[in-house]
Amino acid sequence: MPKVLKEKILRSEALARSIYRMTVESEYISQTARPGQFVNLKCSDGIEPVLRRPISICRVNREQKTFELVFQVRGRGTELLSRKKAGDSVDILGPLGNPFEISAHYKKIAVVGGGIGIFPLLFILDEYGKHREDNLKAFDLSAFIGFRDKDSIVLKDEFEKACDTCRISTEDGSAGCRGFVTGLLEEELSRKHYDIIYTCGPTAMMKKVAETAGLYKVPCQVSLEQRMGCGIGACLVCACKTKYGDGWEYSHVCKDGPVFWCDRVIFDEQVEDFG
Amino acid sequence: MKGIDLKVSIGALKLKNPVIAASGTFGFGREYSEFIDLNRLGGISVKGLTLAPRQGNKPPRIAETPAGILNSVGLQNPGVHAFLRDELPFLKQYNTAVIANIAGNTIEEYCEMAELLSASDIDAVELNVSCPNVKQGGVSFGNTAAGVSEIVGRVRPCCKKTMIVKLTPNVTDIKEIAAAAEASGADAISLINTLLGMAIDIHRRKPVLANNTGGLSGPAVKPVALRMVYEAANTVKIPVIGMGGITCGEDAVEFLLAGASAVMVGTANFTNPHACMDVLKGIENYLKMYNNHCIYDIIGKLVVNQ
Ligand SMILES: Cc1cc2nc3c(=O)[nH]c(=O)nc-3n(C[C@H](O)[C@H](O)[C@H](O)COP(=O)(O)OP(=O)(O)OC[C@H]3O[C@@H](n4cnc5c(N)ncnc54)[C@H](O)[C@@H]3O)c2cc1C
Ligand SMILES: Cc1cc2nc3c(=O)[nH]c(=O)nc-3n(C[C@H](O)[C@H](O)[C@H](O)COP(=O)(O)O)c2cc1C
Ligand code: FES
Numbered sequence: 344m345p346k347v348l349k350e351k352i353l354r355s356e357a358l359a360r361s362i363y364r365m366t367v368e369s370e371y372i373s374q375t376a377r378p379g380q381f382v383n384l385k386c387s388d389g390i391e392p393v394l395r396r397p398i399s400i401c402r403v404n405r406e407q408k409t410f411e412l413v414f415q416v417r418g419r420g421t422e423l424l425s426r427k428k429a430g431d432s433v434d435i436l437g438p439l440g441n442p443f444e445i446s447a448h449y450k451k452i453a454v455v456g457g458g459i460g461i462f463p464l465l466f467i468l469d470e471y472g473k474h475r476e477d478n479l480k481a482f483d484l485s486a487f488i489g490f491r492d493k494d495s496i497v498l499k500d501e502f503e504k505a506c507d508t509c510r511i512s513t514e515d516g517s518a519g520c521r522g523f524v525t526g527l528l529e530e531e532l533s534r535k536h537y538d539i540i541y542t543c544g545p546t547a548m549m550k551k552v553a554e555t556a557g558l559y560k561v562p563c564q565v566s567l568e569q570r571m572g573c574g575i576g577a578c579l580v581c582a583c584k585t586k587y588g589d590g591w592e593y594s595h596v597c598k599d600g601p602v603f604w605c606d607r608v609i610f611d612e613q614v615e616d617f618g
Numbered sequence: 619m620k621g622i623d624l625k626v627s628i629g630a631l632k633l634k635n636p637v638i639a640a641s642g643t644f645g646f647g648r649e650y651s652e653f654i655d656l657n658r659l660g661g662i663s664v665k666g667l668t669l670a671p672r673q674g675n676k677p678p679r680i681a682e683t684p685a686g687i688l689n690s691v692g693l694q695n696p697g698v699h700a701f702l703r704d705e706l707p708f709l710k711q712y713n714t715a716v717i718a719n720i721a722g723n724t725i726e727e728y729c730e731m732a733e734l735l736s737a738s739d740i741d742a743v744e745l746n747v748s749c750p751n752v753k754q755g756g757v758s759f760g761n762t763a764a765g766v767s768e769i770v771g772r773v774r775p776c777c778k779k780t781m782i783v784k785l786t787p788n789v790t791d792i793k794e795i796a797a798a799a800e801a802s803g804a805d806a807i808s809l810i811n812t813l814l815g816m817a818i819d820i821h822r823r824k825p826v827l828a829n830n831t832g833g834l835s836g837p838a839v840k841p842v843a844l845r846m847v848y849e850a851a852n853t854v855k856i857p858v859i860g861m862g863g864i865t866c867g868e869d870a871v872e873f874l875l876a877g878a879s880a881v882m883v884g885t886a887n888f889t890n891p892h893a894c895m896d897v898l899k900g901i902e903n904y905l906k907m908y909n910n911h912c913i914y915d916i917i918g919k920l921v922v923n924q
Contacts, residue, residue: 578643579642593673
């Protein structure tokens with residue numbers, strides 16, 4: 344159940360050009376949040392900006408009762424968030440949305456992300472990592488993460504530590520493989536079987552990942568983004584097109600998602616790409 | 619609430635206090651029941667209902683503007699039948715007034731919904747007259763006094779419940795519109811609905827909303843809303859429900875002083891899921907501060923400059 348919480352920021356640091364990581368102390372979020380869920384943050388104490396900003400939960404530390412958010416400065420809201428410092432408090436509504444389906448039935452796991460979409464994937468790897476400690480051989484975790492160029496690479500070490508295989512692509516080839524991360528995934532799927540694929544990132548990327556997963560008959564979950572109002576399913580602004588019977592309907596990203604099985608999502612009108 | 623009488627009357631409908639959740643911002647109450655005790659609300663105006671289910675507009679449906687938001691949800695809702703079957707039983711568990719906000723494309727649709735709802739357990743009907751009248755070239759019913767007279771006059775005989783008419787602010791003279799609603803049989807009026815607005819993404823050279831335009835709400839509209847509520851309250855004798863940009867008790871008190879018998883809280887719920895409760899507490903604190911024992915000690919008690 345989501346709550347409105349006033350929590351303390353323990354750390355705030357720049358990870359790369361315009362990318363920040365905020366570590367927040369929160370007993371409630373750290374104990375209850377699941378991978379794929381997000382929080383809705385108030386960016387200031389005043390009435391401006393009016394809306395909260397949705398940010399995915401990147402990681403939790405249940406022992407230390409903390410969680411991490413990683414975000415890119417895009418506009419006024421994220422700019423205000425980036426200026427918050429250790430010791431400041433932050434008004435959080437969360438945890439929100441439906442998590443990724445994490446199951447010990449899945450042994451060979453791939454996460455595929457691009458840009459700011461990579462952050463929630465770390466939480467998935469952490470969850471499987473816990474299973475892996477008990478039963479080391481059974482699990483095989485792979486991450487495929489894409490960036491624009493060398494300078495926009497973030498959390499590389501964290502990803503490498505959290506999985507068995509981590510492959511990176513950059514659009515300009517300045518690091519890792521040149522091209523899109525979907526290319527890496529196609530190459531990998533042509534020679535190796537996966538039980539499940541989780542993806543988050545630009546719409547065009549997720550669409551391609553979903554198609555590729557379909558081709559190889561691998562179940563796949565996507566995490567969608569949409570502009571939000573309430574974040575809890577009351578205002579109906581965060582619509583996304585999903586299959587319904589033989590037709591379609593508008594579901595809502597905050598309440599029905601943000602995570603969907605990819606074969607439910609209709610990507611044709613999957614709106615503006617924020618990237 | 620010891621010693622302070624917060625009860626207000628909206629026609630035959632008695633509310634335990636003047637704070638109502640505004641239509642379209644509170645769903646059917648379920649989501650916010652996780653944050654606040656719905657029993658403590660004066661009432662809930664549910665998401666705008668239509669006769670048949672509606673999918674609503676294409677996304678993006680929301681844009682943020684200075685101190686406000688633009689929305690173009692396009693009345694996505696499960697339809698009045700599904701409301702009565704799936705949502706009303708949930709709301710009736712609570713001791714709060716349930717106001718069914720209705721919208722239609724023809725007067726016949728409004729009448730049919732009013733009849734259905736009159737036979738149900740709801741407490742009041744709120745007629746959203748901001749919708750385009752498809753039989754009149756798509757001009758909104760609420761845009762002219764004649765349009766308001768016609769729709770209110772024709773729905774009135776079909777509606778056995780307290781009938782609130784929700785006015786659009788996108789008009790030249792709100793006084794004339796308010797008077798038309800009263801003369802045609804409204805038990806109360808509520809205002810303001812959203813102000814028609816627009817936001818443009820200059821980098822893409824496109825409107826932010828897929829629908830191009832949308833309705834403005836939130837703190838940005840409060841001064842306009844207040845002026846309109848003041849004008850309407852000074853024109854009609856029926857109760858006026860005020861809204862537009864209310865985020866705290868002080869905001870609500872402004873509307874009450876201007877002549878509103880109750881207030882609705884909309885956009886503020888998004889920022890603060892406890893907004894309705896904070897508004898209620900703020901009103902009580904104000905009454906205590908001035909040693910007023912009854913909400914009617916402040917309703918319409920504005921002293922205007924001569
Ligand atoms: C479920 C979900 C999870 C997200 N997780 C992350 C994350 O982990 N890290 C990260 O950097 N970003 C994430 N985003 C995107 C992030 O919410 C936006 O970048 C942010 O809201 C931009 O706000 P702004 O004020 O800086 O930008 P502005 O462009 O000034 O914002 C204007 C309005 O548009 C909305 N908006 C703009 N871009 C987006 C977007 N991409 N998605 C949704 N709303 C948007 C804002 O919330 C605001 O209401 C997530 C979005 C969603 C929906
Ligand atoms: C997302 C959203 C949806 C709305 N839907 C409806 C609706 O279905 N029917 C209606 O009469 N008003 C609707 N409104 C208008 C509000 O009820 C209210 O009149 C307006 O937002 C002004 O109040 P506020 O500034 O407190 O939000 C909606 C407003 C918003 C923001
Ligand atoms: S943001 Fe309000 S329903 Fe999703």
